[in-house]
Amino acid sequence: MKQKTQLKNKSFKSESEIYGFWESEKFFSADLQSSKKPFSLLIPPPNLTGELHLGHAMQHSILDALARFKRLQGFDVLLLPGVDHAGIQFEATFEKKLSKENLSKQKLGREKWLEKAWEFKEEIYKSVSGSWRMLGLSADWDREVFTLDEGPKKAVFEAFKSFYDAGLIYKGPYIVQWCPKDRTAIEDVEVEYEERKEKLYYLKYGPLTLATTRPETKFGDTAMAVNPKDERYKDYVGKEFEIDTLAGKKKMRVVADDAVDPEFGTGVVKVTPAHDFADYQMGIRHNLPIVQVINKEGKLTDVAGKYAGMKVQEAREAMLPELKEKGILIKEEEYAHNVAVCERCKSVVEPIISEEWFVKVGDLAKAAIKVINASKINFLPKNYARIITDWLENIHDWCISRSLWWGHRIPVWYPSTSLRTSPSTPLRQAQGRSGQVADMKVSLDSPGEGWVQDEQVLDTWFSSGLWPMSTLGWPEKWKMVNGKLKIENSYFPWDFEISAPEIKFLWIARMIMLSVHFTGNIPFKIMFFHGMLRDLEGRKFSKSLGNGIEPAYLIDKWGVDATRMALYTYSVPGRDGRVSKAILDERGKNYRNFATKLKNITKFILELKPNGSTRHSGLSRVDSGVAQKAPQNDNVKMNTDDEKMVADLDALVKQVTKHLENIDLHLAAEAIYEFTWHKFADVYIEKSKARRAEAQPVLEYVLKQLLIMLHPFMPFVTEELYQKFEVKRESIMEETWPSA
RNA sequence: GGACUCGUAGCUCAGUUGGCUAGAGCGUCUCGUUUACACCGAGAAGGUCAGAGGUUCGAGUCCUCUCGAGUCCACCA
Numbered sequence: 048m049k050q051k052t053q054l055k056n057k058s059f060k061s062e063s064e065i066y067g068f069w070e071s072e073k074f075f076s077a078d079l080q081s082s083k084k085p086f087s088l089l090i091p092p093p094n095l096t097g098e099l100h101l102g103h104a105m106q107h108s109i110l111d112a113l114a115r116f117k118r119l120q121g122f123d124v125l126l127l128p129g130v131d132h133a134g135i136q137f138e139a140t141f142e143k144k145l146s147k148e149n150l151s152k153q154k155l156g157r158e159k160w161l162e163k164a165w166e167f168k169e170e171i172y173k174s175v176s177g178s179w180r181m182l183g184l185s186a187d188w189d190r191e192v193f194t195l196d197e198g199p200k201k202a203v204f205e206a207f208k209s210f211y212d213a214g215l216i217y218k219g220p221y222i223v224q225w226c227p228k229d230r231t232a233i234e235d236v237e238v239e240y241e242e243r244k245e246k247l248y249y250l251k252y253g254p255l256t257l258a259t260t261r262p263e264t265k266f267g268d269t270a271m272a273v274n275p276k277d278e279r280y281k282d283y284v285g286k287e288f289e290i291d292t293l294a295g296k297k298k299m300r301v302v303a304d305d306a307v308d309p310e311f312g313t314g315v316v317k318v319t320p321a322h323d324f325a326d327y328q329m330g331i332r333h334n335l336p337i338v339q340v341i342n343k344e345g346k347l348t349d350v351a352g353k354y355a356g357m358k359v360q361e362a363r364e365a366m367l368p369e370l371k372e373k374g375i376l377i378k379e380e381e382y383a384h385n386v387a388v389c390e391r392c393k394s395v396v397e398p399i400i401s402e403e404w405f406v407k408v409g410d411l412a413k414a415a416i417k418v419i420n421a422s423k424i425n426f427l428p429k430n431y432a433r434i435i436t437d438w439l440e441n442i443h444d445w446c447i448s449r450s451l452w453w454g455h456r457i458p459v460w461y462p463s464t465s466l467r468t469s470p471s472t473p474l475r476q477a478q479g480r481s482g483q484v485a486d487m488k489v490s491l492d493s494p495g496e497g498w499v500q501d502e503q504v505l506d507t508w509f510s511s512g513l514w515p516m517s518t519l520g521w522p523e524k525w526k527m528v529n530g531k532l533k534i535e536n537s538y539f540p541w542d543f544e545i546s547a548p549e550i551k552f553l554w555i556a557r558m559i560m561l562s563v564h565f566t567g568n569i570p571f572k573i574m575f576f577h578g579m580l581r582d583l584e585g586r587k588f589s590k591s592l593g594n595g596i597e598p599a600y601l602i603d604k605w606g607v608d609a610t611r612m613a614l615y616t617y618s619v620p621g622r623d624g625r626v627s628k629a630i631l632d633e634r635g636k637n638y639r640n641f642a643t644k645l646k647n648i649t650k651f652i653l654e655l656k657p658n659g660s661t662r663h664s665g666l667s668r669v670d671s672g673v674a675q676k677a678p679q680n681d682n683v684k685m686n687t688d689d690e691k692m693v694a695d696l697d698a699l700v701k702q703v704t705k706h707l708e709n710i711d712l713h714l715a716a717e718a719i720y721e722f723t724w725h726k727f728a729d730v731y732i733e734k735s736k737a738r739r740a741e742a743q744p745v746l747e748y749v750l751k752q753l754l755i756m757l758h759p760f761m762p763f764v765t766e767e768l769y770q771k772f773e774v775k776r777e778s779i780m781e782e783t784w785p786s787a
Numbered sequence: 788g789g790a791c792u793c794g795u796a797g798c799u800c801a802g803u804u805g806g807c808u809a810g811a812g813c814g815u816c817u818c819g820u821u822u823a824c825a826c827c828g829a830g831a832a833g834g835u836c837a838g839a840g841g842u843u844c845g846a847g848u849c850c851u852c853u854c855g856a857g858u859c860c861a862c863c864a
Contacts, residue, residue: 240861240862247864257864258864259864260863260864261864272864306864307863307864308863308864310863311863311864312863312864315864316863316864317864318864319864323864325862325863325864326864384862384863384864385862385863387862428792430790430791430792433790433791434790434791434859434860437790437859437860438859438860441860441861548858548859549859551859552859552860579858581857583798583799585856585857616799616800616801616811616812617799617800619800619801621792622792622793622800623792623793623857623858624799624800625799625800626799627799629798629799629813630798630799630800630813631799633798633799633812633813633814634799634812634813636812636813636826637811637812637813637826638812639826640824640826640827641826642826643824643826643827644823644824644826644827646823646824647823647824647826647827648823648824649823650823650824651823651824652823654823655822655823705803706803709803711803713800713801714801714802714803717801717811720811721811728823728824729828729829732823733828736821736822
């Protein structure tokens with residue numbers, strides 16, 4: 048505690064000046080060696096792709112309110128900031144920027160490209176960092192982490208190596224979701240479905256007719272399939288027929304498989320193992336060859352004959368006339384179905400066979416389910432526990448490689464003499480799930496001359512999934528037990544984590560799995576899912592719709608504190624909020640008015656004192672100005688109004704504390720607001736005017752308590768006004784939360 | 788096709804484990820230039836808490852169904 052004999056009443060010119068004061072006095076720093084109980088909050092690292100939006104502002108306001116509340120309660124609070132490199136998204140935004148400069152990945156090459164990427168990262172980071180400070184985020188900046196920093200790099204390597212040694216990592220050609228635009232494999236959870244109206248084409252395949260939406264994959268068909276119970280086609284099963292693919296004739300067998308729905312189309316399907324997940328499985332079951340028709344750029348391969356080189360959609364349209372002409376296409380139907388698109392860039396994703404790395408997550412998922420079912424994590428709202436366990440129940444292996452440059456490069460090295468890829472027999476590999484190259488080495492740095500590193504990088508979520516640990520120096524700093532009273536993992540598990548619901552599987556479920564696996568412990572005690580802020584039509588805010596509202600717009604207009612207060616009204620867990628500029632302006636105005644009200648109350652109580660009123664307000668005169676107890680000094684005469692006021696305040700303290708402990712920020716904020724304005728100002732202060740001098744001690748006492756309780760929500764005004772007290776501490780941040 | 792959430796005043800939303808005449812902000816109307824504040828104060832209008840049934844001494848709050856809105860998961864070639 049900073050003890051100064053004479054504390055000056057600071058006056059600040061701006062919010063940023065107040066922030067600078069807090070920062071330079073190190074009020075945000077966590078202190079491992081302190082005797083206080085730790086309370087840790089982990090900031091979800093925003094993606095490094097641009098400005099922070101309203102959702103971030105709400106999320107960070109919630110985190111900051113809790114951090115400030117816990118600090119006032121006397122905890123050693125760690126609010127840890129960081130940003131995420133966001134592989135795919137970053138590369139997409141960076142590519143747009145590069146193309147404006149007439150540059151590209153190809154032109155620059157990996158090394159130069161990475162150099163420029165880091166410069167770009169710094170540029171974006173500045174805006175993120177600026178927004179955080181503008182919002183008043185009381186984060187421990189000395190501990191800030193970026194997902195590509197050395198710390199996370201070591202954690203990522205440790206996790207990768209550990210998985211590898213345990214036989215949980217394998218590599219090989221498998222069918223994956225491939226985004227032709229981003230040129231990388233993505234995960235099922237990164238795929239969205241859009242309903243589209245397309246055509247269902249009825250094609251003649253030898254003696255049979257079948258229905259398909261994708262005639263262009265015809266070149267990769269290696270069988271026809273029917274349901275084994277389908278009487279109509281019983282006699283065809285096992286027989287071979289000659290089919291015209293428009294790129295030459297081909298012999299094709301008819302197989303029987305339960306996966307075929309006899310009700311759909313004609314009950315016959317073409318089997319394209321290379322470009323359809325169900326067909327791939329059928330291919331394995333019936334030992335069918337795999338023929339690649341679509342390449343990683345989303346164009347048809349040489350097997351497509353004269354259609355080779357065309358994009359999927361082009362090829363489809365181009366081949367229809369020929370199919371008709373040859374009598375192969377006999378019928379078209381309108382057909383509405385779901386098309387898989389990349390959640391980032393919205394382009395149609397193609398199932399493609401590609402050489403990728405995978406983690407076997409079955410056992411990790413089981414362990415995660417166990418801790419969730421044992422209620423070790425307090426989910427808010429609580430039904431998210433089941434949503435997550437449901438997903439974990441049906442989890443499949445995690446494709447952790449991405450064909451990108453921005454990320455943690457896979458720490459695997461091959462002798463430059465050997466071939467890195469092993470495309471020989473994909474199916475055998477797929478069935479055996481063994482695709483490890485015998486002489487590869489797992490190492491962070493090059494094992495020496497003549498070794499080349501794997502070209503791919505790890506999925507962004509691999510490093511994000513380790514975030515709760517890597518930010519605290521796992522594994523290195525967790526090992527120094529001897530001689531150290533407290534180590535970094537004193538903050539682990541985190542007391543509080545918050546997230547948007549949309550990344551509950553991508554991120555939250557992964558953190559739980561990885562944390563349970565590597566530490567045997569949960570990553571966080573409270574998992575808070577906030578709702579999504581939407582526009583009045585219920586749509587998400589997005590750049591493409593142009594319906595976004597900049598937090599800076601509100602902050603400029605109404606001030607940070609008012610903006611934060613407006614956002615807390617939407618902080619009910621799991622509930623979406625519908626907002627428009629007008630509605631947020633309305634709330635901003637309301638809370639700006641409240642801030643003004645507070646200033647006027649303070650002016651009345653502390654600046655417009657009646658002559659002869661007690662200088663020290665009758666509060667305890669020896670301490671440094673903490674208003675812990677109601678005025679009970681003999682010099683203070685309390686009447687029934689005073690007593691009621693003090694009793695009401697006590698009740699408020701209880702109520703607000705409870706709401707904050709339950710993370711009901713909206714209720715806590717509303718309760719203080721209501722009390723301050725309509726009980727304290729409208730009633731008590733008005734009545735006190737008749738006996739001002741006598742009421743002065745209670746006026747000051749109540750005001751100070753209210754400011755302290757409001758500080759988590761409105762940090763700036765409360766600091767500004769607190770400084771006007773004669774008896775006080777250096778900052779309101781050093782005050783103590785009132786106890787009733 | 789599965790799972791979940793929501794439907795409360797004109798608008799945006801609160802309403803803790805069921806308990807007094809259902810709340811806030813904004814908006815509307817009336818009044819008020821009282822020496823903290825018009826970015827204010829006093830007051831008013833406005834809701835059969837989507838609908839129906841049930842449990843209960845008592846339900847916006849629990850159960851069932853219907854209607855409506857939305858989210859997530861799976862996905863049919």
